[in-house]
Amino acid sequence: MARAGLTPERVVARGAELADEVGLERLTLAMVAQAFGVAQPSLYKHVRGLDALLQQISALATAELADALADAAAGRARGDALRAAATAYRAYATAHPGRYAATQRVPDPADPAHVAAGERAVGAIAAVLRGWGLDGDDAIDATRALRSALHGFVTLERAGGFGMPQSVDRSFDQLVAALEVALAAWPAPA
Amino acid sequence: MARAGLTPERVVARGAELADEVGLERLTLAMVAQAFGVAQPSLYKHVRGLDALLQQISALATAELADALADAAAGRARGDALRAAATAYRAYATAHPGRYAATQRVPDPADPAHVAAGERAVGAIAAVLRGWGLDGDDAIDATRALRSALHGFVTLERAGGFGMPQSVDRSFDQLVAALEVALAAWPAPA
DNA sequence: GCCTTTCAGCTATGAGTCTTAGCTACGTGA
DNA sequence: TCACGTAGCTAAGACTCATAGCTGAAAGGC
Numbered sequence: 001m002a003r004a005g006l007t008p009e010r011v012v013a014r015g016a017e018l019a020d021e022v023g024l025e026r027l028t029l030a031m032v033a034q035a036f037g038v039a040q041p042s043l044y045k046h047v048r049g050l051d052a053l054l055q056q057i058s059a060l061a062t063a064e065l066a067d068a069l070a071d072a073a074a075g076r077a078r079g080d081a082l083r084a085a086a087t088a089y090r091a092y093a094t095a096h097p098g099r100y101a102a103t104q105r106v107p108d109p110a111d112p113a114h115v116a117a118g119e120r121a122v123g124a125i126a127a128v129l130r131g132w133g134l135d136g137d138d139a140i141d142a143t144r145a146l147r148s149a150l151h152g153f154v155t156l157e158r159a160g161g162f163g164m165p166q167s168v169d170r171s172f173d174q175l176v177a178a179l180e181v182a183l184a185a186w187p188a189p190a
Numbered sequence: 191m192a193r194a195g196l197t198p199e200r201v202v203a204r205g206a207e208l209a210d211e212v213g214l215e216r217l218t219l220a221m222v223a224q225a226f227g228v229a230q231p232s233l234y235k236h237v238r239g240l241d242a243l244l245q246q247i248s249a250l251a252t253a254e255l256a257d258a259l260a261d262a263a264a265g266r267a268r269g270d271a272l273r274a275a276a277t278a279y280r281a282y283a284t285a286h287p288g289r290y291a292a293t294q295r296v297p298d299p300a301d302p303a304h305v306a307a308g309e310r311a312v313g314a315i316a317a318v319l320r321g322w323g324l325d326g327d328d329a330i331d332a333t334r335a336l337r338s339a340l341h342g343f344v345t346l347e348r349a350g351g352f353g354m355p356q357s358v359d360r361s362f363d364q365l366v367a368a369l370e371v372a373l374a375a376w377p378a379p380a
Numbered sequence: 381g382c383c384t385t386t387c388a389g390c391t392a393t394g395a396g397t398c399t400t401a402g403c404t405a406c407g408t409g410a
Numbered sequence: 411t412c413a414c415g416t417a418g419c420t421a422a423g424a425c426t427c428a429t430a431g432c433t434g435a436a437a438g439g440c
Binding site: 138141151163164170171178179181182186187 | 215295296327328331335337339345349350358360364365367368369371372376377
Binding site for chain 2: 416417418419420421
């Protein structure tokens with residue numbers, strides 16, 4: 001029997017594709033194995049198990065998202081950077097729902113690349129805020145607010161939480177515009 | 191063998207408690223059955239299956255959350271109502287993580303009580319916004335923004351997404367204050 | 381060119397999940 | 411008191427992840 005030529009990287013990449021297609025929570029080792037035309041236990045030669053596979057998909061996705069955010073914000077400032085990064089964030093979550101869901105897993109401290117990717121992603125958002133001169137605790141608060149708004153919007157959108165027929169695109173534009181208003185006044189008066 | 195006295199309501203209630211303890215995604219029928227001292231297939235006399243149980247936990251939780259939001263906002267207006275509702279939202283998600291996760295399931299159109307609970311929850315948030323005189327598409331956009339910010343914050347918080355040591359409580363207060371700023375300027379200028 | 385070693389992928393197996401089928405005996409209504 | 415409905419049971423099947431141990435293809439040393 002000819003070898004299938006599996007590698008950890010290929011298994012993770014295929015797993016990420018399948019997660020985007022069927023949803024992260026429905027991803028199964030049997031599915032990945034079938035995609036390679038291989039018996040399910042064979043995957044254990046390349047991945048420690050389902051949980052490890054999910055964690056590595058998370059690492060991959062976090063790195064991709066960080067890159068997308070950094071690319072979008074590069075060469076822009078203030079409102080332009082905010083809009084570009086927000087749009088890139090939503091676009092990634094929409095194009096790669098399974099991967100995006102995986103990014104919500106906390107990085108394994110034992111995986112330096114994963115931890116670094118997480119820091120790059122948060123850093124890309126924090127960098128956008130630097131245009132408003134925020135630092136210290138204010139920058140932390142604003143970063144958390146921005147992440148919350150974006151994450152909340154894309155997950156609600158994806159989950160079908162916006163039932164009304166009105167344009168979701170318009171709502172997103174308004175959300176981003178509102179964020180800009182809030183940032184201009186940050187920190188908000190008590 | 192004495193009957194255990196199961197009912198659909200008791201099964202759902204116990205399921206919700208267990209979901210809060212172990213996490214919604216780890217809730218298992220075997221667990222619920224064990225909590226009642228009953229064989230696992232016995233549950234099928236009261237619940238159509240795991241997915242139906244999760245859906246009914248969702249209905250229960252959505253109703254509870256809607257009540258909590260309505261109670262918090264009752265008798266308050268504008269900033270007071272916003273702060274009270276936001277605090278109640280976060281408190282519910284923190285106290286009942288499993289139930290809160292269940293609220294993200296889209297209501298089954300065939301379950302009118304569930305649909306109504308969802309509308310009550312969204313309506314409670316929309317009612318808060320009425321203090322700012324929003325209506326039409328603006329109200330929809332603002333409701334979606336508010337839901338996104340709150341949902342995003344509590345899910346990131348719960349998932350351990352706020353790794354920095356700075357106070358999460360303070361960040362939440364700042365988020366709510368920023369929402370108030372944004373609402374005062376709604377719709378934000380393009 | 382041959383032999384050895386490594387290891388990728390295999391089969392077999394076990395524990396756990398949800399789910400259905402069919403039985404039994406408890407509790408209730410007549 | 412008796413019959414019926416049904417709550418909860420056991421048994422069984424299809425699926426999951428995971429481990430153990432085998433086999434044969436590929437790669438390296440001489």
